[in-house]
Amino acid sequence: MRFKLKTLLLISTCALMAPALLAAEGHAEGPQSEDGVLTYMGHLMFWEYVTFGLILLILAWKVLPIMLKQLGARQASIRDALDKADKVRAEAEVLLRKHEEMMRDAHADAKKITDDAIAAAREAGARIQAEADAAAKETRERAQKEVEQLTRKAQAELRDAAVELSLLASSRVLQRSLTDDDHRRLAQEAIAASGTMNN
Template sequence: MLTSTVTIAAAESVNPLIPTLPDLVWGTLAFIIVLAFFWWKVLPSMNKALDARRDAIEGRIEAAEAAQAEAQAALEKYTAQLADARAEAGRIREQARADGTAIVAELRDQAAAEAARITSNAHAQIEMERLSALTSLRSDVGSLALDLAGGVIGETLTEDAKAQAVVDRFLAELEASEKATS
């Protein structure tokens, strides 16, 4: 009998991998309670937190896109202003070149006019000095000729109008002969 009790006891021994019926009932009941708690309390608050996080991320993405669009518009505006400024600088540069060319031309004209005036004045002054020298030379030559003629004749010839006319006639003949030879 002892052997039969051991055999029956061995046959009735509990497998540690298979739970007993009361353990299954209580375990299932505890699982359902924990599942219900998570389903009604934890899961909604977790969903709220995840939704809030998603909304915050979407809001930041929208704000970043708006900021990027605004920056792009500012860049386009800046680029347009820069192009306008460069065009204006080019126009100003061309206007300055044109003004500089006009000023140089005006200064050249003024310099040419001043040079012509100075040349004209110099020619007039030279002509006046030539005539003055010629007049002075005629009177000096006339008086020397009269003195020389007086020394040859032995008498002093007075410088009257007749003597002056003789000297002028002689000088005119001399000038005419010089012009004919040249």
Template structure:
């Protein structure tokens, strides 16, 4: 038969209640005035001390100990949960740290790539601009040279015409209109040819 804490407590209470009566019925309780009374009284006192100590142990084991064990278990569970959470947080922090380091490496690589591309693009643009500027300067020089040549030819033509006019004027004055129109044209052609030869 299995006894629980309440049953044991009841048995102790019954024993504590009826033990003195049983001892008195057997003749052990002659009173403190008898010769054996001191020993009997001391024996009864020790018996009650044992009973009281057993009752205290029983009460502690029945009421106090489960509460203490429960509190200790809950505290142990809380500590274990805190340790588990700390391990989890540390693991997550390590993962985040590795991700951050990887992101920083990727960012440095991307920045270097962008810098290299920008440098190459700047050099290419500088070369292209230099080539375009050189080509534009060349075209400007050629255009200016052509304009100068055109102006030179135009000025030469104007000079030839003025020379012809001056020659005609001078010859007409010298000859005092003694020549015919055909002679004037011939002289003009010769003057033009002579002027062209001089300019070349």
């Protein structure tokens, strides 16, 4: 690359110097005109066109491919950057959709958990209420049975006491013959005996 650059510089310098050298040679050989810079010299114009053409050829041959290559590389890097940006944007959109979907799922899961917790609490409350009602009913039934048993026992004891009183009264009646006063007295004694048995 360095050799090519040196060659290019040497050729360009020679091409640029040629008209000046020819002009100097022409001035040395011919008479000098008084017009100066505006004097038309055909042979110098020819060499200027040749020099300009050579410079264009050298630029087209050496510089233009390098410039086109650099422009192509720049265009490719811009295209790659745009492709990467499009890819990143597409990935970001996918991630955003996934994030939104995850948020919707999280909200749905939270609602389901809340609904399940409320349903479980209601179910537990109903179960506890049912158990309490069953326990209260069982306690009432047990108390009622105990009252009935105690009532039956008291009635049985009362019957037994009445039988004993009847037997007692009968045995006393049999032991003696009774008058009306005796009957009254026996009845009072039976009533008194019944009162002491109940206490």
